[in-house]
Amino acid sequence: MQATSSPGPRRNVTVIGAGIVGMASAIHLQRDGHDVTVVDRLPPGEGTSFGNAGIMTPSAFVPVTTPGFLRKVPKMLFDPMGPLSLRWSYLPRALPWLLSYVGNATPEKVETTATALSGLTSGSVQEHQALARGTGAEPFLHPATYAYVYKDEAQFERESYTWGLRRRHGAKMTLLRGPEVREMEPAVAPDYTFAVALHDHGYVSDPSRLVKALAEQLERAGGRVLRREVRDIEIGPAGPTRLLTDADPLDLDLLIVAAGAWSGALTKRLGNPVPLESERGYHVVLTDPGIAPRVAIMSSTGKFVATPMDMGLRVAGLVEFGGLEGAPNFKRARTLLKHVKLLYPDANTESFTEWMGHRPALPDSLPVIGRSPHFENVYFAFGHQHIGLATGPKTGRLIADLVAGRRPNIDISAFGIERFSA
Numbered sequence: 001m002q003a004t005s006s007p008g009p010r011r012n013v014t015v016i017g018a019g020i021v022g023m024a025s026a027i028h029l030q031r032d033g034h035d036v037t038v039v040d041r042l043p044p045g046e047g048t049s050f051g052n053a054g055i056m057t058p059s060a061f062v063p064v065t066t067p068g069f070l071r072k073v074p075k076m077l078f079d080p081m082g083p084l085s086l087r088w089s090y091l092p093r094a095l096p097w098l099l100s101y102v103g104n105a106t107p108e109k110v111e112t113t114a115t116a117l118s119g120l121t122s123g124s125v126q127e128h129q130a131l132a133r134g135t136g137a138e139p140f141l142h143p144a145t146y147a148y149v150y151k152d153e154a155q156f157e158r159e160s161y162t163w164g165l166r167r168r169h170g171a172k173m174t175l176l177r178g179p180e181v182r183e184m185e186p187a188v189a190p191d192y193t194f195a196v197a198l199h200d201h202g203y204v205s206d207p208s209r210l211v212k213a214l215a216e217q218l219e220r221a222g223g224r225v226l227r228r229e230v231r232d233i234e235i236g237p238a239g240p241t242r243l244l245t246d247a248d249p250l251d252l253d254l255l256i257v258a259a260g261a262w263s264g265a266l267t268k269r270l271g272n273p274v275p276l277e278s279e280r281g282y283h284v285v286l287t288d289p290g291i292a293p294r295v296a297i298m299s300s301t302g303k304f305v306a307t308p309m310d311m312g313l314r315v316a317g318l319v320e321f322g323g324l325e326g327a328p329n330f331k332r333a334r335t336l337l338k339h340v341k342l343l344y345p346d347a348n349t350e351s352f353t354e355w356m357g358h359r360p361a362l363p364d365s366l367p368v369i370g371r372s373p374h375f376e377n378v379y380f381a382f383g384h385q386h387i388g389l390a391t392g393p394k395t396g397r398l399i400a401d402l403v404a405g406r407r408p409n410i411d412i413s414a415f416g417i418e419r420f421s422a
């Protein structure tokens with residue numbers, strides 16, 4: 001439900017970041033009548049928003065760190081096929097963040113996190129549809145079942161804590177047993193005999209082209225998309241006045257920081273350092289998969305997602321701590337090829353592309369969405385970890401609400417940047 005008061009005076013808004021979060025903010029702000037410029041060093045949708053698994057998932061409010069997480073870490077770290085890895089040379093830098101991250105895995109904190117995130121994840125398919133309406137982005141949206149598959153019911157029961165949490169927060173699901181699993185998705189190996197089919201979900205069949213289509217719409221409607229790297233921010237007594245870039249400086253009226261995993265340097269300059277870390281993730285796309293899965297699937301055995309996309313079958317997942325600068329380790333990506341063969345035995349894994357991206361992650365698994373406590377003309381929208389594609393459109397709407405002075409229709413108090421102030 002959208003609040004109804006007017007969008008307030010027309011402003012010149014500059015958004016740093018042309019990922020899904022920045023572009024969704026830009027479109028919603030433009031619909032409110034503002035003059036919007038988006039600045040990115042890359043073309044739209046070429047950062048983390050390029051290569052995600054494409055799932056629009058209202059049930060993704062459960063953080064990665066849940067009770068018992070720490071106990072599982074050693075096994076995951078030392079398993080070369082496991083979902084978690086760490087560059088040991090990066091450990092000293094990552095350690096404070098990691099300690100805080102696992103410190104949040106208590107039942108009380110997980111409950112609070114899930115409550116806050118469920119407001120953001122709910123209605124993610126409808127939020128995408130509303131954002132895409134009237135733009136060229138609509139064909140990329142596919143409302144569909146999203147299924148977690150298991151070898152057997154006992155494997156599912158071992159995750160009863162997270163499923164209980166999802167149920168309590170309203171996730172709608174059907175449990176499938178035996179042949180029902182292959183009725184839902186015939187390509188799945190017969191040894192997967194249990195599945196949870198989640199309703200009201202969906203997938204995006206090309207996340208990067210979706211963002212590009214939004215950018216094209218922004219420009220058609222009079223907005224600007226500039227290819228620039230932001231190097232510094234000039235700050236006057238009332239707030240930021242200019243962006244210093246690798247080309248000409250850009251004068252500022254109102255600024256939105258939506259630079260994904262790279263937002264930390266910018267918020268520090270604006271007086272709000274944040275413990276933002278990259279949870280690196282990988283994908284492979286099978287460009288000639290030889291199978292045509294009907295639905296997107298999360299393999300609970302391999303902890304990866306396989307999504308039927310326009311460019312092929314995308315297999316995405318893994319978490320690696322190695323910072324923003326370290327080169328990708330594509331050996332990690334190739335473990336996904338082995339995993340997907342276990343899920344889809346008939347898949348052809350001969351021809352593939354591979355990719356690594358940076359999930360923007362804060363240790364409490366919550367994003368930052370809100371106004372700067374220091375400057376009236378600065379708003380933040382970053383830190384969407386594993387769920388930025390799903391929650392980007394609602395984040396953009398919330399940012400437009402805040403700029404307009406409209407009261408957001410969900411509680412966003414948990415997302416303030418102030419929570420990191422000493």
Ligand SMILES: Cc1cc2nc3c(=O)[nH]c(=O)nc-3n(C[C@H](O)[C@H](O)[C@H](O)COP(=O)(O)OP(=O)(O)OC[C@H]3O[C@@H](n4cnc5c(N)ncnc54)[C@H](O)[C@@H]3O)c2cc1C
Pocket residue numbers: 016017018019020021022039040041042045046047048049050051052053054055056057228229230231258259260261262263280281282283305316317318356357358359360381382383384385386387388389390391
């Ligand atoms: C393997 C993997 C699978 C995933 N699967 C899903 C999924 O199924 N569903 C889901 O909801 N989410 C998923 N995610 C998470 C999702 O992709 C991210 O949360 C989301 O893309 C973040 O969007 P963003 O706009 O914040 O960041 P980005 O897309 O990274 O955009 C930030 C932009 O800011 C620009 N930028 C940064 N600094 C500067 C600067 N100084 N000057 C100019 N430009 C700058 C960058 O170039 C970049 O384009 C997945 C992520 C990974 C890695």
